[in-house]
Each structure stands twice: as structure tokens, then as C-alpha cells.
Amino acid sequence: MAFENLRKYWPTYSFAQPFNAMMLLAAIVASFLFFPGQGTGDGGSSGTLLKFLHLFSVCTHFGTQTWVTFVAGLTMFHNLPRHTFGHIQGHLFPKYFTMGSVLGLVAMVTYMYEHRHGDMTTHQKIEIGVLVSVFVSALLNAALIGPTSLELMTQQYMIEKEHGHGDEIGTHPSGKIRQDPKYQKVRRQFLQYHAISSLVNMVALVGNGIHVYYLACQLAGI
Structure with a gap:
């Protein structure tokens, strides 16, 4: 097969x-x-390629975050058996967090390189802080929070299978399994890590939204 x-x-x-x-x-x-746009200039002014890399990384990350957070996850949760949904997320999320880390790093480095010369304005310093928070948030989910959350989810699903659960759609199992102390402990830990992961993901999402607005303010026109 x-x-x-x-x-x-x-x-x-x-x-x-x-x-x-x-x-x-x-x-x-x-x-x-x-x-061809703008060539490489003096005084820390980057060329078109660097600007493209920055915009591409920020927009790709922001678009992926928006889709995963508001569309894909909710659609699958309300239409797939819970364990099927979890297993799909278990394959998608490591890629999603890793991709976010790489894109966040590119956005942060290109912005810092662009403003490496001269005194930065207060707004530029704020944007660097925003981009650093986006990168760190994605990296935390990729390297620590996400893997722990997925491991706890796997343990939770194993216990649920033993009780004959897992085919429910958009709900959590009820009955005797709720009296299982091991299940309650694992589920509580999973919910804690899942909440932290969601919060950290939201920090990165909001940060990218702020930076996209900042970039829009710099446009002379469209």
C-alpha cells in the first residue's frame, strides 16, 4: 500500500x-x-533585491498566518474527525512554525541591514523590536512550544483510543474517560501548551500586521 x-x-x-x-x-x-527599480545606493540604501526579499518574507509569513489561523484550522476542526484533524495539524504545524522562523529571520535581517547606517528614527527602532518579536515567537513555537504540544496531543489521543474515542467532529469526548486521572493530567498539560502556542502565534501575527501597516505608510502610491 x-x-x-x-x-x-x-x-x-x-x-x-x-x-x-x-x-x-x-x-x-x-x-x-x-x-529594475532602484539600484544599490549609498548611505545604507538597499537595492531592489533586498527590498523584494523583505517584502516577500513579510507578506508570505503574514498571509500564511492569516490563512492558518482564521481559515484552514477552523475549517478542518469543524469538518474532520478530531484525531484526523490533530494528525494533519501534527504534520502541518512543524512546517508552518519552521517556515515562519525562516521568513521572520529574513525580514528581521534585511530590515536591520537596510538601516545599518546613520541614526534610526523612533519608528524604525520600534519596527526592529516588532520584527525581533515576530522571529522569536515563531522560533519558540518551532523549537520548543510546538513540539511539546504535539507530543502531549499524541499522548492524549492514545488514551482516547483506548476508550474508543477520536471520531468526534468539533467536540471533546465525554463519559468515563473524563474520570481517568491520567487523561485529565495529559489533557490539562496539552491545553496549557496549546494556549501558550496560540498566544505566541498571535504575537507574531499581530507583529506582522503592525509591520505591514508601517510599510504601507512608506508607500508613495500603488
Whole structure:
């Protein structure tokens, strides 16, 4: 069965994704050729490439956060069996947090590099603090909070399976399992880490929202 699934999906992995990446890269290269924009200047003024990397990282991260937080998660939670939903999240969230860490790092470094010369304004200093908080938040979820939360979720699901639960949609099991002290302990720990993870994710989401607004204020027009 596993071999059949590999044969079924291998064309997608080996062709579709590299093709999509190449098309995106080609579009970016074409944009640089037709719209060269600003070249590298003096006094800490970056070129178009650096600005593009900054905008791309911030917008990609912010868009992914918005989709995962407000659309994908809620849709799956209310339409999939709870354990199925959890297992999907268990595969998605490590990638989501890791991607956020990388994008947050790129956004932070490019902004700091852009303002490496001269005195920064108060607003610029605030934006650096915002970008640092976005990166640190994503990194905490990727390296510490997220993995612990997923491990506790796995332990919780194992106990629920023993009691014949897991196929419920959008709800938590009731009955004798609620009297299981081991289950109550694991579930309480999971809810605590899940709440912390959600709060840290919200810090990164709000931070990106603030920075996007700041960038919009710098635009001369659209």
C-alpha cells in the first residue's frame, strides 16, 4: 500500500512543485528585467533585491498566518474527525512554525541591514523590536512550544483510543474517560501548551500586521 501511494504521488513531488518554483522564479526574474527599480545606493540604501526579499518574507509569513489561523484550522476542526484533524495539524504545524522562523529571520535581517547606517528614527527602532518579536515567537513555537504540544496531543489521543474515542467532529469526548486521572493530567498539560502556542502565534501575527501597516505608510502610491 505504501509503495502504491508513493507511485501515485511521486509525479506530483518530482514535477509539479519544482515546476511551480521555477515559474515563480521566472516571474521574479522577468520582473527585475522589466522593472529594475532602484539600484544599490549609498548611505545604507538597499537595492531592489533586498527590498523584494523583505517584502516577500513579510507578506508570505503574514498571509500564511492569516490563512492558518482564521481559515484552514477552523475549517478542518469543524469538518474532520478530531484525531484526523490533530494528525494533519501534527504534520502541518512543524512546517508552518519552521517556515515562519525562516521568513521572520529574513525580514528581521534585511530590515536591520537596510538601516545599518546613520541614526534610526523612533519608528524604525520600534519596527526592529516588532520584527525581533515576530522571529522569536515563531522560533519558540518551532523549537520548543510546538513540539511539546504535539507530543502531549499524541499522548492524549492514545488514551482516547483506548476508550474508543477520536471520531468526534468539533467536540471533546465525554463519559468515563473524563474520570481517568491520567487523561485529565495529559489533557490539562496539552491545553496549557496549546494556549501558550496560540498566544505566541498571535504575537507574531499581530507583529506582522503592525509591520505591514508601517510599510504601507512608506508607500508613495500603488
